[in-house]
Amino acid sequence: MSIPSESPTDTGTLVEVDTVAGRVRGAWRGEPGGPGASAAFLGIPFAEAPVGELRFAAPVPKAPWQGVRDALEFGATAQRGDPGVTLIPEPSVPGESTLNVNVFTPRPSAADAGANAGADAGADAALPVLVWIHGGGYFAGSPASLWYDGGRFNRDGVVTVTISYRLGFDGFGWIADAPSNRGVRDWLLALEWVQQNIAAFGGDPSRVTIAGQSAGGGAVLTLLGMERAQHLFHGVYAISGALADVAPERSEAFGRDLAAAAGVEPTRAGLGSLSEARIIELQKQATELGPDSLGSMLEHGLPLGPAIDGDLLVRSTRDSLAAGVGADKPLVLGATDDEFTMAFAEAEKKLRWIPKSLVLKKLGLTRSALRPYLAANPDVAGKGTARVAGRLLTDRMFRTAVVRLAALRGDAPTWVYRFSWPSGTFGFAEHCLDVPFFFDCLDSIAIEPLAGTNPPQRLADEVHGAAVAFVATGDPGWPRYTDASRATRVWDTPSSMVEDGYASVRTLLETP
Incomplete structure (x- = not known):
């Protein structure tokens, strides 16, 4: 089944499902109940519009409605315009009702949905569920991206939900008399909506995996460390997770x-x-x-994002994981090799004349760590100042966090990966590159600017297949990461297993 290039629905065949708040009408893509068929329900509100008296308030569950509500188009997004902070096509949709979910399912199971529900619908056919939280630095991003279409996960027996949340100051800014962490509260209410309603879409509320990339990866790690969120999900897949934990x-x-x-x-x-x-x-x-x-x-990290407020977040995520919060939840986490090397792309020619030591010290590398770090990264250092500066920026912002968080988990079930395949456009594995591989959507829009021409479908099969396995079974299919083995899956062509895939960043953790 191909990912649509313009609209994620085909209104030729409609299907209705009852939610707690009311009935919704979605649309099938493909023959209902047939191989590869997927039904999309878009823009279902899980909360009242956060405007007027509800602006800067905790989210309020959506009031019930009468009749059937169309769920055929994406709902309003919290993102206004396109700030251009990611390489993912994440459109903005105008409107006030920005707190909504999109559900993609191969098997809606409303009792009166008739033949459209498929012959084997029902509680005994409940499917595992993936809930995706988009990234964008906690101030941008949109769940309305065609890359986040759940059709390929549906094909492989996974119900998929993408959620929206308030961004920037509206979602995370401190206000003297307002509830803290409003964006986090949006995540919680959306996950509660999933628990209450996903069975009607063929999903199993007892098998929910939360996943996200960048700020979305930070979001799912934040939720993993929250005592109040533990009942809402059962596994976590963090892609390039950017924790905030604002003091x-x-x-x-x-x-x-x-x-x-x-x-x-x-x-x-x-x-x-x-x-x-x-x-x-x-x-x-x-x-x-x-x-x-x-x-x-x-x-100091990002100034806007989940903040330690003594209420929802009583301590940092790292401290929570060290205390054993979420230890019963399986976790996959990793990063691309050169997340933010793009930041130096325009200055590459100028930087070639500047000593590596000066630039790396400007980026916070200590004198004692300089020589060990360059020795641990000879391949990147050999490509010039811009490349090694980009690697250090990547290591400080993302890759050291992978090592630290995996270690803090102790014996909890944890799997670690690296995405190393170099983009055909940039020549390295940049931020966001692994997302279309995760969703198996290399034939979607705007892939070439990120990945180049003809990115390897075989690698997408591997990355996506491991994600499906994890959502379905809680195991992605490679050995767990432990302090003794440090087993790391390296996604590349070909992919491989290595004993310690993040050995090159340890100089940042072990050298004062």
Whole structure:
């Protein structure tokens, strides 16, 4: 079944399902119940629109409706415009009702859905469920991407849900009299919606895997470390996870500074007097990265994202995992080899004349770690200053976190991978490159700018197949990572298993 290039639904054959709040009407792609068929239900609201009195409030479950609600088009997105921060096509959809889910299923099982439900629908046919949380630095991104279409997972017997959440200051900014971590609360309510409703779409609420990439990978790791979220999922797949864990004093300072820049009080009334566009403008001004602020971001992390608030997040995710939170949940985590090397692509020719040591020290590498780090990365260092600077940036932001988090899990079931296949466009494995392999959508739109021409379908079969296996069984099909073995799956052509796939980053962890 091909991924559609324009619309994820074919309204020729409709199908209806009852949710807790009311009946929804989706559309089949392919012959209902036939091989490879998939039904899409788009833009189903799980919460009331976060506007008016509900702006900066905790999400409120969607009130029941009468009749049948069309779920044939993507709902409104929290992203406004396209800030261009990712290489994933993530369109913005205008509108106020931004808290919604999209469900893709091969087997909707409403009792009165008739023949459209498939002959073997019902509780005994319940399928494992994948819930996807998009990335975008916690301030951008959209669940309406055709790359996130669940059709290929449906083909392989997995019900797929993509969720939206409030972004940027609306979702994560500190406000004196507002609930903290509103975006996190959106994730929780969306997952509660899945628990209450997914059986009607043929899914098994007792087999839910949460997955995401970049900020979405950070989101699922954050949820893994939250005591209050443990009943809502049963496995975690974190792709290039970017944890925020914003310190409470930093979160409050950012909120107060933004309000002061606008000339209003840091309250719901004060900030609520500002338009959405004005908030986004102020947020952008406060978070723009320059040469002098990159080091601060590497040292302190993102200023907007899940914050340690003493309520939902009582401690950092690392501390929670070290305390054993989520230890009963299987976890897959990993990163691409050169996540942010693109950041230096435009300056590559200029950087070739600058000593590696100067640039690496600017990026926070200590004098004592310089020589060991270069010795541990000879292949990248040999490609010039820009490439080794990009590798260090990648290591500090993503790859060291993989090693640390896996170690903190102890004996908990954990699997580690690296995505190493070099893009035909960039010549290295950049941020976002592995997403279309995960979703097996190499024939979708906008693949060539990210991956080049003719990316290897065989590798997509492997990456996607391992994801399906993990969602279905809790095991992706390669040996677990332990402190003794450090077994690492390396996705490449060909793929392989290595004893310690992240050995090159250990100099950053072991050298003062």
